Amino acid sequence: MTSSTETIIIGGGLVGVWAAYFLARRGRKVLLLEKGFIGAQSSGVNFGNLRLQGRHPDQYPLSLRSQGIWEQLPELIGDSCEYDRTGHLYCAFNSDEAEKLTAYAAVSRSHDLQIENLDRVSIKQRFPYIGKKVIAATFSARDAVANPRLATPATARAAQAYGAVMIENCEATQIEASDKGFEVHTQHGETWSCLYVINSAGAWAANIAKQFGEDVPAFAAGPPQFVTEPVPYRIVPSIQTIDGSVIARQIPRGNVILAGYPRTASDLAANRAPVPPRKTVAGMAALSEVIPSLRSCHVIRVWSGIEAYLPDMIPIIGPSETTPGLFHAFGFCGHGYQIGPGVGLCLSEWICDGQTPTPLEAFGIGRYRTTIAVSEKFKSEFDAGGANA
Amino acid sequence: MPTIVIIGAGPAGMRAAETISRAGLVPILIDEAPRAGGQGYRTPASGISIDTHKLMGSQSKKYQQLHHDFLSIVSSIDYRPETLVWAIENNTLFTLSHNTIATIQFDCLIVASGATDRVYPMPGWTLPGVFTLGGMQLSLKDQGCAIGKKVVLFGSSPLLPLVALQYKNLGVEIAAICDTTGFAGKISALPSMVFSPGTFLRGLSYLASLTLSRTPLFFGVKPLSIEGDHRVRGIRFLTGSGQEKWIECDGVGLGYGLKPETQIADLAGAVFEPDEDLGLWLPRMDQDGRAGKNLYLAGDGAAIGGADAAEASGKLAALAALSSLGVYCDAKQQTRLQNTVRRLRAFQRGLARAFAPPQQFAETLADETVICRCEAIHAGTIRKALALSHTPPEMNRVKAITRCGMGRCQGRMCAPALQAMIIHHANQSLAQTGRLRGQAPIKPIPLSAAGETAP
Numbered sequence: 001m002t003s004s005t006e007t008i009i010i011g012g013g014l015v016g017v018w019a020a021y022f023l024a025r026r027g028r029k030v031l032l033l034e035k036g037f038i039g040a041q042s043s044g045v046n047f048g049n050l051r052l053q054g055r056h057p058d059q060y061p062l063s064l065r066s067q068g069i070w071e072q073l074p075e076l077i078g079d080s081c082e083y084d085r086t087g088h089l090y091c092a093f094n095s096d097e098a099e100k101l102t103a104y105a106a107v108s109r110s111h112d113l114q115i116e117n118l119d120r121v122s123i124k125q126r127f128p129y130i131g132k133k134v135i136a137a138t139f140s141a142r143d144a145v146a147n148p149r150l151a152t153p154a155t156a157r158a159a160q161a162y163g164a165v166m167i168e169n170c171e172a173t174q175i176e177a178s179d180k181g182f183e184v185h186t187q188h189g190e191t192w193s194c195l196y197v198i199n200s201a202g203a204w205a206a207n208i209a210k211q212f213g214e215d216v217p218a219f220a221a222g223p224p225q226f227v228t229e230p231v232p233y234r235i236v237p238s239i240q241t242i243d244g245s246v247i248a249r250q251i252p253r254g255n256v257i258l259a260g261y262p263r264t265a266s267d268l269a270a271n272r273a274p275v276p277p278r279k280t281v282a283g284m285a286a287l288s289e290v291i292p293s294l295r296s297c298h299v300i301r302v303w304s305g306i307e308a309y310l311p312d313m314i315p316i317i318g319p320s321e322t323t324p325g326l327f328h329a330f331g332f333c334g335h336g337y338q339i340g341p342g343v344g345l346c347l348s349e350w351i352c353d354g355q356t357p358t359p360l361e362a363f364g365i366g367r368y369r370t371t372i373a374v375s376e377k378f379k380s381e382f383d384a385g386g387a388n389a
Numbered sequence: 390m391p392t393i394v395i396i397g398a399g400p401a402g403m404r405a406a407e408t409i410s411r412a413g414l415v416p417i418l419i420d421e422a423p424r425a426g427g428q429g430y431r432t433p434a435s436g437i438s439i440d441t442h443k444l445m446g447s448q449s450k451k452y453q454q455l456h457h458d459f460l461s462i463v464s465s466i467d468y469r470p471e472t473l474v475w476a477i478e479n480n481t482l483f484t485l486s487h488n489t490i491a492t493i494q495f496d497c498l499i500v501a502s503g504a505t506d507r508v509y510p511m512p513g514w515t516l517p518g519v520f521t522l523g524g525m526q527l528s529l530k531d532q533g534c535a536i537g538k539k540v541v542l543f544g545s546s547p548l549l550p551l552v553a554l555q556y557k558n559l560g561v562e563i564a565a566i567c568d569t570t571g572f573a574g575k576i577s578a579l580p581s582m583v584f585s586p587g588t589f590l591r592g593l594s595y596l597a598s599l600t601l602s603r604t605p606l607f608f609g610v611k612p613l614s615i616e617g618d619h620r621v622r623g624i625r626f627l628t629g630s631g632q633e634k635w636i637e638c639d640g641v642g643l644g645y646g647l648k649p650e651t652q653i654a655d656l657a658g659a660v661f662e663p664d665e666d667l668g669l670w671l672p673r674m675d676q677d678g679r680a681g682k683n684l685y686l687a688g689d690g691a692a693i694g695g696a697d698a699a700e701a702s703g704k705l706a707a708l709a710a711l712s713s714l715g716v717y718c719d720a721k722q723q724t725r726l727q728n729t730v731r732r733l734r735a736f737q738r739g740l741a742r743a744f745a746p747p748q749q750f751a752e753t754l755a756d757e758t759v760i761c762r763c764e765a766i767h768a769g770t771i772r773k774a775l776a777l778s779h780t781p782p783e784m785n786r787v788k789a790i791t792r793c794g795m796g797r798c799q800g801r802m803c804a805p806a807l808q809a810m811i812i813h814h815a816n817q818s819l820a821q822t823g824r825l826r827g828q829a830p831i832k833p834i835p836l837s838a839a840g841e842t843a844p
Contacts (some may be wrong), residue, residue, distance in 0.1 A: 037781045148790045153779035160778065168781065184642060229797055275827055277476035277483040281490055284839035295840070298798050298833035343838060 004193045005031045005165070007351055010172050010208060011201035013043035014148075014337060015329045017155040017166075018069075018344025019198050021077070026352050032156075032164060033184070033190060035171035039152025043304040043340070046149045047225060047259040049238055050230035050338045051088050052113055053140040054104045056314050060111040065358055070146060077158035081151040086249070087237040088126060089118075090141030091134040091290065097242045098136040099117035099134035100386065115140050130236060131152050131292045134169025134362055145238060145249055148337060154343075177323050196351050203268055205309040205330030209365065210234065213322045214344060217311055218331050218367045220266040220380065223247075223259045224279040228297045231252025235291065244381055245286040245308050256294060258283050261381040263334070266306040273304035309333045309382075313375035317343055318361040319350065327351070328365050334381075366378045390416060391496035391714050393707075394440070395483060395682075396474050396653055400696050401688025401703030403459045408707035412717035417467040417493060419474055419484065421832075425459055427503050427688075428523060430457065430588035430697050431530040437532045442786030443558060448696065456698065475830035477656040480683075483829070490838045497683040497710045500654050501703055502690035504647040507805050509544075509750050510768075512758045514643060522548045522644030526555065535561045537640020541624050543567045543612065544644040545744040552642060553604060563604045564638045567626055569747045571609035589700020607634070611753070614639055645746045648805065651688045655827030657684050663819040665743055670824040676727045678702055686712055688783040692740065698733035701726050746805070751813035760810070761803040763796020771807065775814045782815035784823040786809065790816035797833055800825040 007023055009016045012034030022032040050070050062248040074080050086207040092098040105115040123130050123137050130137075144169045156166055167186075181195040206218035224244050224320065235250040244261035260283045266273040280302050288295045310316065310331040320326035327350060329343050336343075342358070349356040395402045398420035409416040430452050432441045434448040443451045469486065472554045476483040482493040489727070506521035513586070520536045522544065527535045540563045542549050553563045563773060609629030612623035616622055623637040639840055648669055655661070659672035659680040678687050685706035705726040711717040756769030774780045774791045784807065787793065793807050794800030800807070804825050811822050 030428070037783070037786055038779045040786060040789070153777075153790065157777065158778050168779075227795075274478075277478050277481075280476070280829065281483075281839045283835075284836045288836045288840060293836040298797075298835050299830055300833045301795070301799060301828050302830070303828060317424065323810060 001014075002183070002191045002193050005029045007195060007198060008033065008172075008182065008192055008194045009174075009198040009200060009340070010175070010194030010203065011199070012038040012152070012156065012166060012168065013200060013202050014152050014155070014340035015039060015197065015343045015347075016200040017152055018341045018348040019158055019329075020157055020164040020166065021159035021162065022100065022345050023351060024164035024350065027163075031194070032166040033170050033172045033186060034166065034168045035204070037168050038156045039149075039168065040348070041386065042305040042307040043152045043202075043223070043255065044149050044335070045335045046148045046277045046296050046307075047223070047249075047257060048145050048337065049247065049249070049333075050144040050146060051082075051238065051240070051327045052143045052338070053088055053090055053108045053138060057107050058315070058359075059105070060298045060348070062339050062360065063138065063344045063356050064111060065345065066339045067142065067144070070144060070338075070339035072209065073146070077155050079103050079150070079158075081154050082147035082251075083144060084146070085142065085144045085254075087139055087141045088138070088139045089130075089239050091130070091239065091241045092137065093133055093241065100242055101136060101138050110142065112133075113140060113142060127237070129293050130239070131290055133289050134241070136161065137201055139224045143238065150240060155169070158208040159179055175211065177212070177326070181325055187212045187361065196325045196327065198329065202330060203266070203306045205328065206306060209316075209320075209328055209330075209368070212320055213328060214300050214320060214365050215370070216331070216365065218308045220306050221263045221309050222266050222273040222307050223261060223334060224275045224283060224304055225259045225386040226275075226280055226283060226302045226303065227255065227258075227387045228256040228294070229299050229300050231256065231294070239288060239290060240242070241286075246283075246290045248287055250292065250358065256297065258287050261311075261385045262285060263381055264304065266304070268306065271306070273306050275302040275304050280288045306337070309378075311374045311378055312367075312372045313377045315363055316365045317346065317360050318365065321364070333363045391716070392417065392467050392494060393497045393499065393710055393714075394419065394493060394495040395501060397427065397503055397518070397688065397690065398422065398425040398468070398470070399501060399503050399688060400430055400455055401690070401706075402427070402499070403455060404700045404703035405499050405501060405687060405707040406466050406468075407458055407462050408704045410466050411713050413466065413740060414711075414716060415467055417469065417495075419469045419482075419493075419835065420471045421471070421473050422726075423471050424465075425468075425470070426456065427699075429525060430455055431527060433533060434531055437531075437533045439530070442674050442694050444529060444555060446554070446558075451696065456457060472611065472833070473832055474653060475831055475834050477653070483840055485834050487731045487837050488835065494795055497685070498510040498657055499685045499687060499692060499703075499706050499710060501688040501699070502650045504649050504652050504689035504693060507645045507648045507746065508643055508802055509645050509746060509809070510754070510758050510760055510803075510806050511612040511614060512524060512755050515759050515762050516615055516617050516637055517617055517619065518617070519643060520550050520707060522546055522642045524646070524729065525552055525642040529555060529559065535559065535640070536642065537621070537638065538562060538642040538764040539564045539638045540642060541565045541567065541636055541638045542642045543624060543626070545570045545608075545746060546644040546646045547740050547744055548644055550619030557602065557604070565605040565636050566612045567624075568608045569610055569612070570744055571629065593829035610643070611747070611749070626806075636745045645805070646741055646744055647689060647693050650793060650801070651690065651694065652799070652827040652831040656685075656829060656831065657681065659684065661824060665819050667738070667843060668805070668819060670744065670819070676731065677723070679707040683710075683713075689763075692734050693737045694730060694734040695737055695796065698730050701729040702735070707731060718810060723753075724735055746809070749808040750806070754810070759792040759804050761800075763794060763802075764792045766791055766793040768810065771810055772814070777809070782817060784811065784825050788825060789812060799828065799831065
């Protein structure tokens with residue numbers, strides 16, 4: 001028997017649940033299928049950074065719109081998800097890096113972000129725990145953090161309150177385009193018909209795009225992360241070094257969380273994201289240099305996640321170029337958490353209004369019809385050998 | 390020459406090291422503790438004088454024999470005490486010793502990581518003066534200290550009478566022994582007890598000796614609370630007939646049997662299976678303890694079997710490893726040891742059934758009880774989270790949402806309680822409930838250790 005709905009979302013990560021939320025809020029019928037549990041993959045295990053400075057220049061309109069959603073979580077979904085406007089300190093170790101910071105800051109300011117330039121003296125005054133190796137920094141006060149373990153399930157609950165239907169442990173095994181839209185078959189043998197499909201299946205999304213003749217060189221990887229035991233709370237902003245060796249934040253209960261590059265390939269088939277112990281050790285050494293007072297503190301656990309990466313290090317967001325009614329939103333290259341709600345909003349606008357006011361041309365899947373330039377970030381943020389590492 | 394690494398210098402690891410050494414190889418024996426013996430056969434800290442013979446009672450001879458045999462080979466093995474294995478990647482162990490991180494490559498790994506107490510929290514269980522039964526024993530064996538002057542032992546464990554006897558022999562007053570299982574439960578476990586009647590009789594003789602010396606014994610009790618302001622003042626419980634009882638004491642030993650410490654086996658790639666009967670996820674292994682290619686598990690860290698089984702399974706794993714490496718083979722002894730290990734573990738399984746954890750635990754537990762002491766997560770918080778949609782009744786998801794099991798001990802202490810609460814909430818099997826996955830570092834490691842070496 002075939003049931004019908006208007007939109008089917010494949011993948012219950014942050015993007016999928018926010019798309020469901022905005023569609024349901026506008027009274028649209030929406031069904032979300034999640035092969036595992038809502039928010040259990042990279043949406044639930046990422047670092048939790050809502051970073052605005054240092055983003056890809058084309059991403060600012062989307063990014064700022066998304067931050068606006070994060071800033072209103074209690075009004076929108078009835079839960080703050082530990083959102084905290086902590087600010088973000090971007091750190092440079094040498095003059096080359098300091099120049100990069102200046103260039104990033106110029107881009108951020110052109111989008112009306114308030115960015116402060118800090119020299120060694122002002123770093124010492126404002127953030128006395130930062131080590132001497134950091135010679136310059138920029139501070140962005142609007143940057144924030146939120147708890148990734150809570151955000152996706154909480155948004156899913158709010159979407160359901162507006163009428164979205166979500167089914168967990170239900171893989172979409174086959175998606176067929178028909179003249180009336182789509183037929184989606186599930187692992188449990190049900191068939192759903194719908195007018196629109198959103199492919200927000202994270203690291204598993206490229207397989208779906210491929211079925212519609214849109215083959216992109218996505219691969220799965222994740223950053224090594226660790227968390228320390230709780231120590232007295234004093235490191236308020238997120239601290240990030242521009243070389244990516246340290247992305248750290250302390251949560252008010254005291255634990256310090258660290259993510260750092262290079263990233264490691266994940267095993268999609270086995271659903272595993274190993275953390276090589278050597279990377280943990282490298283992260284420990286790097287963190288003690290940036291925040292020397294943490295040297296005596298203990299690491300209690302490591303983890304990683306399964307994220308989709310693309311060689312140009314920006315996501316695919318937008319309509320399919322082969323199949324009307326199909327929308328892709330995947331390949332967030334490790335920076336999807338901050339823009340996730342905004343992407344969900346734009347997807348809902350495409351479906352309801354046929355367009356979105358946010359410029360997203362740079363993220364179209366069509367760019368992969370020609371050879372894509374490999375991003376500098378891609379070269380520096382992965383193990384030697386890139387995707388094969 | 391192949392490198393065989395043994396993790397854990399308790400009876401299983403010590404016997405494995407001895408067996409490999411006698412075959413002409415030089416095993417690396419890694420142990421977290423400064424002195425060999427594990428938990429059960431621990432030797433006192435230096436400068437502490439304890440009458441070990443009196444303390445070990447009927448086990449004294451085995452204890453002495455084990456340490457004597459180990460002493461005869463220790464100079465011909467690569468023994469590394471005070472060393473923690475915190476991560477494993479392929480055939481590389483990452484260790485921490487004296488604040489230095491190092492790596493060890495191995496061809497074959499024998500994990501003899503021992504067991505820890507299984508604890509079910511009750512209100513007040515985090516008060517100073519409350520210990521696990523195993524912890525109580527260790528403070529005696531290692532430091533010659535009792536946990537209090539007047540002690541109550543509470544739970545369901547064959548250790549209850551044993552520890553009581555050890556404390557009594559050293560002059561500590563045992564205010565009561567409170568067993569949450571009834572006497573009937575023990576009788577029904579008898580069929581499998583006949584596998585090792587000697588051990589069972591020894592257990593009964595502890596009880597008899599306690600009874601004779603008028604220690605109050607309660608069967609079929611239900612926990613209410615441990616109370617006190619800054620430390621334990623007493624314990625409140627319901628007797629088998631349902632009467633509330635308050636007993637004053639300054640120490641409480643809590644324990645509901647043992648559970649294997651399986652984190653290292655997990656990191657080494659062992660496959661885990663639910664044992665619905667025991668309520669534990671256990672590593673899959675063959676009768677030699679082989680849990681993977683060049684991976685062997687021995688002792689209570691593999692399956693609870695007690696000290697005798699640990700010694701035998703340590704020898705057995707070593708023999709199997711030597712034989713598969715083509716170094717040495719003694720098929721006859723291997724078969725004999727397989728039989729011994731099987732018999733002793735079957736007996737322990739019966740014992741575990743006789744001392745089953747309290748059935749009503751998850752249902753009756755007060756909301757304000759701390760479940761995860763590392764993260765200070767209360768039973769009520771877990772119940773509230775479970776009641777929400779998108780909290781799937783699965784250990785790792787509930788951990789992610791509530792933080793229960795996320796702290797320093799990685800759920801070693803709270804996992805049995807969390808598991809019981811999820812199973813009760815969803816009315817499902819252990820298999821459906823899942824298990825907390827082991828993650829490096831299996832015990833906390835300081836950032837400063839990274840600065841002193843580049844592995």
